Amino acid sequence: MDEVSTDYSDRATELLWLNESEAYLDLVEKPQSSTLFFGIFHLDKLYDQSSEELLSIKNKLLNLISVWNNYYPWGNYACIEVKVVENPDEQSYLFGFLNVEGHQEEEFLVVCLLRKLSKTLGPSVFIKVCSSEGEILIMECHDILPKEYEYPRGNNRLWIHEGNFKIIPLELAPSRGLRREEALSFLMSSYFKLTEVPEISKRLAERTNMENFPQSQLENLIWLPLEIKDETCFKLIYDKPQMISLVLKNILENGLDLDMANIKESGNCRSLTTLISLPQGKILSSFLVDSGVDFASSDLPFINGNIVSASLQELIRNGDVKDQPSPIYTTDQPTLLSELKKETSLNADCNIREIDFAALQQSGNSQSTDEDAVSRMQRLFTNIRMDLAGGKEDENVAEEVDSEADSNSIADREATNYFTKENVDIDEDDFFEFFLTEALKVKKEDLESYRQENKPESDAGSADGQEDEMFEELEQFLSRSNGEDDNNAIKQLSEAFKLNSSTGGHLESFLESLDET
DSSP states (O other): OTTTTOOOGGGHHHHHSOOSSTTSOOOOOOOSSOEEEEEEEEOOSSSOOOHHHHHHHHHHHHHHHHHHHHHSOOTTSOOOEEEEEOOTTSOOEEEEEEEOTTOTHHHHHHHHHHHHHHTTTOTTEEEEEEETTBOHHHHTTTTTOOGGGOTTTTTTTEEEETTEEEEOOTTSSTTSOOOHHHHHHHHHHHGGGOBOOHHHHHHHHHHHTGGGTTHHHHTTEEEEEEEEOOHHHHHHHHHOTTHHHHHHHHHHHHOOOOOGGGOOOOSOOEEEEEEEEHHHHHHHHHHHHHTTOOTTOTTHHHHHHHHHHHHHHHHHHTTSOOOOOOSOOOSSOOOHHHHHHHTTOSOTTOOOOBOOHHHHHHHHHHTOOHHHHHHHHHHHHHHHHHHHHTTSSOHHHHHHHHHTOOHHHHHIIIIIHHHHHHOOOOOHHHHHHHIIIIISOOOHHHHHHHHHHTOOSOOOOOHHHHHHHHHHHHHHHHGGGOSHHHHHHHHHHHHHTTTSHHHHHHHHHHHHHHHHO
């Protein structure tokens, strides 16, 4: 819960603008959790930007997002924050941020809202979106991105303008990304030269599904029925339904010590139905599976009510929740659905389905295929090879590698998100072979020959011993070209597998041994 109320506005400029070249060391302290950032700039060559104009834009934005901020079940509880940034040495602008750790679907919800706002603001307003991971909109297009806009040349070029995704063309600084002053100066004086890249616009239109907004965003939500015995817990969640996000996040991060066998239904319960997202539903579904609960049980609302109450009580004891229940009980509490229908932005017959735990669990399992895992790993290893190649080629080749090396962010985004969401487990021997052949391009026949030459007399041994042997083999392969680039490559791998603490520990130990040699 440590980043629920974090305010990044004092570091807005350094977080919003990316380095224009890999020649610059990235010393900006990034949030521990994946965080979305956006900046809204009013740039008019003929008229000075007034504080009144910025406040007007801010009010329009707050009106647009208020329903979502008040009723959407944000995965990390904190909603979209918006601040005015005023520094003496730069143009004033609006800065917004949202913690999206584990809930990347929320990035596209925010982008949809910003596009909708942009359509109402005219040609002098420009919106920049990025995250603590980098240029997320360009990263979403990495497999279809025109080569001329690959990293780092695409940095700080992509903007939302008049509701569309537009790029500052390469006629400005063609060999690198843009500096803040360059981008803002271009937008103020030459915005009519902004271009739309069809491949990028098409991909981002598919990802955001703007044409079906907000219905498309509601498809990611489900109703969770609860029967709650504890009066305080009932009132807290009834008063502020978004508190369910804190409850489920606590279960995901800290687990829950609850004796499910002793949960007995009681007639002294109160019923409520609260809104959660599909990823949040999967958290609860996985907990039920681990606890041996039958999805067909008619007691599910009561069981879930006990789980929610136990998690909320733990948060209250730990001081993470300090809210007090309202003494006033009102019926017909507003919801996201009812409020959107009031705004007439939603069809009257639009509804949200109730949670289906069995379907959620099945959909999660069906997506964890070997093909998906291999595809994601191949992307990761492609980026690792770039690190291994760094510094070993001549300057021309190295420059070309740099242009393709948005490695750390894409690898982390692809691999970490996938393994976290799908809980894919890969056999260590298979992974070791895959890493050597795909990342380091060791020939399979050479690997087999090496194994035969170094085959132990007995296959017996502990799992830890086998892992140690595996990393010793890897160290021998890398010792031919041991150096900082090799360490960078393995560090990427370690980052991608932070989910598995034992694997991460082995990798860190291995890195330490490389540093010592």
